[in-house]
Amino acid sequence: MKEKVVTAYDKLAKDYEKHVDTESGHNAYYERQAMMKLMPNDMNSLTVLDAGCAAGWYTEQFLKRGAQVTAIDLSPAMVEACKRRVGYEAEVFACDLTEPLPFKNETFNLIVSSLTLHYIDDWAPTFQEFHRILKPGGQVIFSVHHPFMDFKHFERPDYFAHELLMETWNKKESGPVEVTFYRRPLQEILNVTSDQFIIDQIIEPQPDLAFKDKPHAMDWYKRWYDRLSTNPHFLIVKARK
Template sequence: MKHVIMDAYSKLSRDYEKNVDTESGYNAYYERPAMLKQLPEDMSGLAALDAGCAAGWYTEQLFHRGAQVTAIDLSPEMIEATRRRVGEKANLLAHDLNDPLPFADESFHLIISSLTLHYIENLARPLHEFHRVLRPGGQLLFSVHHPFMDFTLFQRPDYFTHEWLIDNWIKKEAGEVEVAIFRRPLHDIINQTTAAFTLDRIIEPQAVPAFLEKLPDSRKSYDHLMTHPHFLIVHAHKSQSPTQERNR
C-alpha cells in the first residue's frame, strides 16, 4: 500500500498547503485545537519531532512555541510544501515511518504525529522507534482515525478485523484521490501504545465554536462532530528511571 499512500499525498500536497488550514473544519477546528491543548505554550529548549508533517502546520506551531523542530513525511512533495511554509526554521526530511528513524537514541523531548499512524499496518514499528528516540520522560502525542468512525463509515461487518480500507476523497486542487487507510480496533491502538509508553490520557475531541464561525455552511458536519467520534488523540510518555518516576 505504500505506493498508494505516497501517490495520494503527493497529489494532496497542494490542497494541504493551500486549503486545509482554513477550509477543513475537521483539521482546523476539530483535531488541531484538541492537540494544541496538550502542548506546553513555552517549548524553549525542547527538541521536537513532527512525524508525518504534511504541509507543515504543526511544524510551524512547534517552532513558534520555541522548540527546535525536525519534521519528516513520506511524501517529498509534502516536505517541499513544509519548506515553503517554514524555510530554514526546521530540519526537514522525507522518510517512511515503516523504516527505522535516522536519529540517535534519546534525541527528542516530544514527538507529535497528526493523523498519520492509520496509514501504517505494523503500528509497533513506529512506536518502537518513537520510544528509542525519545528522552526519558519525553512526550508522545498522536491522532488517528477513531476506530468507531472507520467501522461505521465503511459499514464493516466485523469491528475486530484488522484491514486496509480504500476511501475516495474529492479535493479542490487534486480532484478525486484514492486514499488507503489501515483500520484496527481501539484496544489494539491502546495496547500497542502502552507496550512501549505510559498512557497519560485519550481524548475524543469535539468541534470548537470557530468551526461554525469560520464555516457557517457546515452545520451538518459540526453537529456530527459534536455527537460522534471522528478522530482519537493519544497522549503518552516514555517512563523515566524507577527513581525518577517515584519523584514525579
C-alpha cells in the same frame, strides 16, 4: 501500500498547502484544536519531531512556540510544501516511519504525529523507534481515525478486524484521489501504545464553538457540529516514556 500513500499525498500536497488550513474543518477546527490543547505554550527548551508533517501546519506552530523542530513525511511533495512554509527554521526531509529512524537515541522531548499512523500496518516497529529516540520522560502525542468512526462509516461487518480500507477524496487542486488506510479496534491501538509507553490521556474530540466565527468556519460548523458532538471522528492519545 507505501507507494499508494506517496502517490495519494503527492497529489494532495497542493490542497494541503493552499486550502486545508481554512477550508478543511475536520483539520482546522476539530483535530488541530484538540491536539494543540495538549501542547505546552512555551516550547523553548523542547526538541520536537513532527512525524508526518504534511504541509507543515504543526511544524510552524511548534516553531512559533520556540521549539527546535524536525519534520518528516513519506511524501516528497508534502516535504517541499512544508519547506516552503517554514524555510530553514526547521529541518525537513522525507522519511519512512516504518523503517529505522535516522536519529540518535534520546534525541527528542516530544513526538507529535497528526493523522498519520493509520497509514501504517504494523505500529510495533514504529513505536519501538519512537521509544528509542525519545528522551526519558518524553511524550508522544498522536491522532488517528477513531475506530468507531471507521467501523460505522464504512459499514464493516467485524469491528475487531485489522483491515485495509479505501475511499476517494475529491479536492480542488487534485480532483479525485484514492486514499487507502488501515482500521483497527480500540484495544489494538491502546495495547500497542502501552507496550512502549505509559498512556496519560485518551481524547475523543468534540468541536469547540469558540472557533465557529473564524473565516470559512461557519458553514462547516452548521454541517458538522451536531454530528461530531455525538459521534467521534478522530482519537487522540497522549503517552510518555
